[in-house]
Each structure stands twice: as C-alpha cells, then as structure tokens.
Amino acid sequence: MSEKNGFRQLPLHLMVLPALLLVLVFSYGPIAGLVIAFQKYSIVKGISGSDWVGLDNFRYVFALPGTLDVLWNTVFIAFMKIAAGLSAPIVTALLLNEIRVEFVKRGVQTLIYLPHFLSWIILGGILIDILSPSSGIVNQLLSGFGIQPIFFLGDNRWFPYLLVLSDVWKEFGFSTIVYLAALTNINPTLYEAAVVDGAGRWKQTLHVTLPGMLPIIILMSTLSLGNVLNAGFEQVFNLYSPQVYESGDIIDTLVYRLGLVDAQYAVATAMGMFKSVVSVLFVSISYYLAYRLANYRIF
Amino acid sequence: MNYTSFGGRLFTAFNYVFLISLGLLCILPLVHVGALSFSSSTAAGAGIVKLWPIEFTWKSYEFVLRKKEFLHSMEISLQRVLLGVAVNMLLTVMLGYALSKESRVFTGRTWYAWFFVLTIFVNGGFIPWYLVIKEAGLLNSLGALILPGAVPVFNVVLLLNFFRSLPKELEESAFMDGAGQWKILWRIFLPLSLPAIATIGLFTIVGHWNAWFDGLILMNSPDKYPLQSYLQTVVINHDLALINSTDITMLAEVSDRTLKAAQTLLGALPILMVYPFLQKYFVKGMVLGSVKE
Numbered sequence: 001m002s003e004k005n006g007f008r009q010l011p012l013h014l015m016v017l018p019a020l021l022l023v024l025v026f027s028y029g030p031i032a033g034l035v036i037a038f039q040k041y042s043i044v045k046g047i048s049g050s051d052w053v054g055l056d057n058f059r060y061v062f063a064l065p066g067t068l069d070v071l072w073n074t075v076f077i078a079f080m081k082i083a084a085g086l087s088a089p090i091v092t093a094l095l096l097n098e099i100r101v102e103f104v105k106r107g108v109q110t111l112i113y114l115p116h117f118l119s120w121i122i123l124g125g126i127l128i129d130i131l132s133p134s135s136g137i138v139n140q141l142l143s144g145f146g147i148q149p150i151f152f153l154g155d156n157r158w159f160p161y162l163l164v165l166s167d168v169w170k171e172f173g174f175s176t177i178v179y180l181a182a183l184t185n186i187n188p189t190l191y192e193a194a195v196v197d198g199a200g201r202w203k204q205t206l207h208v209t210l211p212g213m214l215p216i217i218i219l220m221s222t223l224s225l226g227n228v229l230n231a232g233f234e235q236v237f238n239l240y241s242p243q244v245y246e247s248g249d250i251i252d253t254l255v256y257r258l259g260l261v262d263a264q265y266a267v268a269t270a271m272g273m274f275k276s277v278v279s280v281l282f283v284s285i286s287y288y289l290a291y292r293l294a295n296y297r298i299f
Numbered sequence: 300m301n302y303t304s305f306g307g308r309l310f311t312a313f314n315y316v317f318l319i320s321l322g323l324l325c326i327l328p329l330v331h332v333g334a335l336s337f338s339s340s341t342a343a344g345a346g347i348v349k350l351w352p353i354e355f356t357w358k359s360y361e362f363v364l365r366k367k368e369f370l371h372s373m374e375i376s377l378q379r380v381l382l383g384v385a386v387n388m389l390l391t392v393m394l395g396y397a398l399s400k401e402s403r404v405f406t407g408r409t410w411y412a413w414f415f416v417l418t419i420f421v422n423g424g425f426i427p428w429y430l431v432i433k434e435a436g437l438l439n440s441l442g443a444l445i446l447p448g449a450v451p452v453f454n455v456v457l458l459l460n461f462f463r464s465l466p467k468e469l470e471e472s473a474f475m476d477g478a479g480q481w482k483i484l485w486r487i488f489l490p491l492s493l494p495a496i497a498t499i500g501l502f503t504i505v506g507h508w509n510a511w512f513d514g515l516i517l518m519n520s521p522d523k524y525p526l527q528s529y530l531q532t533v534v535i536n537h538d539l540a541l542i543n544s545t546d547i548t549m550l551a552e553v554s555d556r557t558l559k560a561a562q563t564l565l566g567a568l569p570i571l572m573v574y575p576f577l578q579k580y581f582v583k584g585m586v587l588g589s590v591k592e
Contacts, residue, residue: 008474011480011481012400012405013397015397015480015484018390019394019455020411020414022390022446022450023414023415026431026432027450029423030423030424031422031423031427032423033423033426033427034424034427092318092321095317095318096318108318108319108321110322111322111325112322114574117570117574118329118509118570119508119510121530121535121566124535125534125563125566129335129560129563135343135346137331137346137349140346169324200307201310226420234511237512238531255425259425259426260426260429265426268424269426272423272424272426276421276423276424280420
C-alpha cells in the first residue's frame with residue numbers, strides 16, 4: 001500500500017485547513033500590520049493611504065519623558081520575577097520532598113497550585129482589598145505591631161516588589177510540582193549510596209538531589225529567558241495607578257495607553273514591535289540553549 | 300534515612316510548619332474576602348473581619364445576583380466558554396491528529412507545523428491585533444471572543460505529542476480494515492486520549508472563564524462584557540458610571556467593600572468548583588508529551 005497515497009492525505013489537509021485560515025488571519029495578519037509602526041498611520045486612510053515615515057515613530061516614543069522609566073521598570077521587574085520564579089519553586093520542592101506524611105504533601109501541593117487558576121481580576125480584587133491602607137487586613141496586622149499604615153499599591157518604593165511577590169505567590173505552585181516530579185525520578189539507590197558514605201540530609205541534598213534536578217532546572221531557566229521583557233501586563237494593569245507609573249509602568253501598559261486610550265496607533269505599534277523583536281531574540285537564544293544544554297525539542 | 304538527631308527533628312518540625320503555612324497563605328486571602336462578602340457592611344468597614352464572617356448576611360449576594368448587568372455578563376461568559384471551548388477543542392483535536400503524522404505520510408506536515416509554532420514566538424502586538432479584528436468586523440460580537448484565540452497552539456503541540464505516543468499498529472490495522480483518517484481519529488485515537496483531552500479541555504475552560512482583556516477592548520459597550528471584564532470595571536476600576544439610582548439606595552445597606560468581595564468570590568466560584576477535577580487530571584497531564592504551560 002502506497003505510503004503517500006493522495007486519498008489518505010486529503011482528510012489530513014482538510015483537518016488542518018480551518019485552523020490554518022484562522023491563524024493566517026488572526027496571527028499573521030497582525031504581523032503584517034506591524035508595518036504601521038513605520039507609517040504616519042491614520043485609521044481613516046488605512047494602511048495603503050498612510051504616509052511612510054521610517055523610524056520617526058520609534059524616535060518619538062523613545063523620546064517621551066516616561067519611556068526610560070518604563071524600559072527600566074520592565075527589565076527590572078521581569079528579571080526579579082525570573083529569579084524569584086526559579087528559586088522559590090526549587091526550594092519549595094526540596095522542602096516538600098522531605099515531607100513523609102503523604103496527605104500533608106498532597107494537601108500543600110493542592111493549596112499552592114490554586115492561585116495559578118484565578119485570574120488577575122480576582123487576585124487583583126483580593127490584593128487591593130487586603131492591602132488597603134484604611135481597612136485592609138495587612139495594615140490592620142501591622143498596626144498591631146505599631147507600624148503606621150502603608151499604602152502599598154500607591155507607593156513607588158513598595159510597588160515593584162509587591163508585583164514580584166504576588167506574581168511568585170500566584171505561580172510558584174505550578175513550577176514546584178514540575179520540580180517535585182523531577183525529584184521523584186531521582187534514583188533511590190543514589191541516596192542509599194550517599195548514606196553509606198556517611199552523608200547527612202544536607203549533604204544528600206547537595207550531592208544527590210540538586211545534581212539530579214539539574215537538567216530540569218537548566219530547562220526551566222533557559223525557557224524563562226524569553227520572558228525578559230514580559231513584566232506581566234495582566235497583573236500590572238489591574239494593580240497600577242498613575243501614582244506608581246514611575247516604578248510600575250511597563251512596556252505593555254505604555255503600549256496599551258498610547259494605542260488603545262490615546263489612539264496613537266502607529267507610535268504604540270512601534271514600541272510594541274521593539275518589545276517583540278527583543279523578545280524574539282531572547283526566546284531564540286533561550287530555545288537554542290535549551291536544545292544544546294538539555295536536549296529539548298518543541299516537536 | 301535516619302533523622303533521629305535533634306537538629307534533624309527540629310528541621311522536620313519547622314519544615315511541616317513552614318510548608319503548611321505556605322499552603323494556607325495561598326488560600327487564606329480568598330477565605331478572608333469570602334468572609335467579608337458574608338459580613339455586614341459595618342463589620343467590614345470596621346476592619347474587624349478576619350477569616351470568619353461577622354454579622355452574617357446574604358445581602359451582598361442578593362444585591363449582586365439581582366443586578367442585571369452582573370447576570371448578563373455571566374450569561375455572556377457562559378456563552379463564550381461553551382462556544383469557545385467547543386471550537387478550541389475541535390480544532391485542537393483535528394490539528395493535533397494531522398500534525399502527529401510524519402512527513403513521510405503527510406506531505407507538507409513540517410511546513411504546517413512551523414507555520415503554527417512560529418506564532419508562539421512572533422506576534423504583532425496589541426495594536427495590530429486589535430486593528431485586524433476591527434477590519435474583520437468582529438468588534439462588539441461574541442465572535443471576537445472566540446475566533447482570534449481559536450487555535451491554542453500550545454495545546455495542539457501537547458496533543459500531537461500524545462498522539463505520537465500511541466502505537467502505530469492501531470493505525471495500520473485500521474487502514475487494513477479500510478478505515479479512513481476521520482474514522483481513525485474519531486473511533487480509535489479519541490477514545491484512547493480521553494485523559495489528555497480532558498486535561499486540555501479543563502485548562503481551556505479555565506482560560507476562557509478567566510479571559511477579561513479581550514472583552515474589555517473588543518466590546519464597545521459594557522453590556523457586552525463577559526464576567527471578568529465586567530468585574531474589572533466594577534471591582535478594580537470602580538467605574539462609578541455603572542452605578543445607577545436603584546443601586547444608590549441599596550448601597551445604604553450593603554457596603555461597597557462587601558459588594559466587591561461578593562463579586563470577587565462569585566468570579567472565582569466556577570474555578571473553585573472545577574478545581575478538584577483539575578487536580579485529578581493534573582498528574583496525568585504532567586506526563587503528556589513535553590509539558591509546559
């Protein structure tokens with residue numbers, strides 16, 4: 001029977017077709033639309049009717065007063081999230097691994113994974129309430145220690161750290177479970193050999209557990225490199241306010257305001273394109289590294 | 300492994316306490332907001348509510364569930380979840396199956412695969428996305444919430460890896476019996492993939508339920524907002540324009556704070572109800588193909 005039988009293949013092509021059309025329009029269409037970053041785009045004139053202005057839009061947006069802050073904030077926040085987002089789950093997985101009582105182990109996993117499933121609308125609502133300077137429970141607790149109420153979400157000194165902390169809180173559960181799965185795959189005889197050599201718990205962790213987790217740690221690290229400019233639009237948008245633009249405004253929120261509030265489509269697209277280009281660069285590097293270091297392939 | 304040393308036992312004790320506290324930390328804020336939602340407005344305003352309602356009342360929920368804007372946005376969310384998930388799953392299954400074939404058997408498979416996977420890495424950004432949807436005439440319609448995101452490429456990759464793990468003999472013998480690709484997909488591969496599909500399906504449901512940005516941007520009027528978009532304007536943004544006169548009289552009895560709490564909890568409720576099932580399938584889901592979110 002012929003392998004490349006045309007009849008056999010037709011249904012497969014048909015299965016691909018609807019998805020192909022949708023992706024063509026809604027994913028590749030916008031990529032083509034990036035051209036407006038180079039135009040003096042007017043929505044009335046459309047793409048064909050708008051003049052070409054080269055890099056003017058880029059010059060404009062990079063010259064705006066807040067842009068330097070925005071770029072710094074984005075990198076700073078994203079970096080901290082990557083760092084915390086890698087370390088917290090590893091530590092938690094190591095600690096969880098030491099738990100012998102099964103139901104506690106699974107119970108904790110169930111609990112820590114929950115925030116991942118709640119949207120930033122829900123979590124934002126919760127955070128805004130508990131961090132409220134007037135009646136929020138956090139400030140209530142602090143006042144018990146004699147500390148004055150802090151307006152966390154309105155204070156430039158606290159806001160970025162709050163973003164990182166709450167994001168880790170939301171997402172560390174997922175990664176923890178991935179690392180825990182990797183931990184359970186470590187060969188128990190390695191531990192037995194270590195014990196025979198007189199290794200205590202700590203030395204075992206250092207010499208058996210961590211090396212055993214190294215492949216997955218490398219994998220997760222390199223994969224998260226692509227997020228170097230993703231400071232988390234959904235979260236920041238729901239938690240920020242003009243008072244904390246200075247420390248909390250990120251590229252995505254700037255693009256949102258410029259494009260969808262001020263309707264400066266071309267300028268916003270220019271900034272967005274800049275972010276995309278840099279991100280693609282980092283994602284490519286990260287996937288290449290993942291392939292080389294951890295033998296990871298997408299498909 | 301023997302942990303009879305004092306240091307070892309101390310560590311174990313601290314470990315349990317620490318991890319259990321960590322777990323509780325992930326759920327207590329939600330419990331606190333839940334307690335607020337069932338408390339009276341005076342108790343909530345006084346800041347005395349901790350983890351249990353004080354002066355228990357259903358009033359906040361009564362208010363919210365009678366608000367037609369809230370109910371309407373719930374209805375829209377349900378529509379988008381039902382329709383959106385159906386479309387997503389259909390496309391994911393078909394595409395996952397087709398792409399799981401090797402290029403020997405399916406010419407152009409590699410091209411197709413790259414075509415889709417590239418979209419994970421490269422995208423045009425918000426603005427062009429918005430403009431494309433506008434040009435397609437989908438603004439302010441349910442289609443805008445369903446069509447742009449209709450092909451979840453990550454899920455397709457997961458499923459195709461799973462399909463590849465099924466034995467080739469199944470397909471071969473079905474061909475021998477004269478079955479075409481459609482039959483093989485629906486009659487053989489699908490029933491064998493139920494856990495994988497259930498997992499992907501559940502994640503897709505959660506994704507659609509939690510989506511808020513598209514509703515906010517692509518709909519022209521608040522009465523077309525799905526639930527999370529509506530909540531964004533009312534709880535987070537606190538758009539006072541959405542409060543009408545009957546609300547003002549009712550607001551005397553319930554407070555802004557308990558109302559927000561009640562709405563927040565209602566927005567989280569479906570997820571909480573589905574969560575036990577997610578848990579059940581999650582472990583299986585973790586071993587599907589190359590797993591990442």
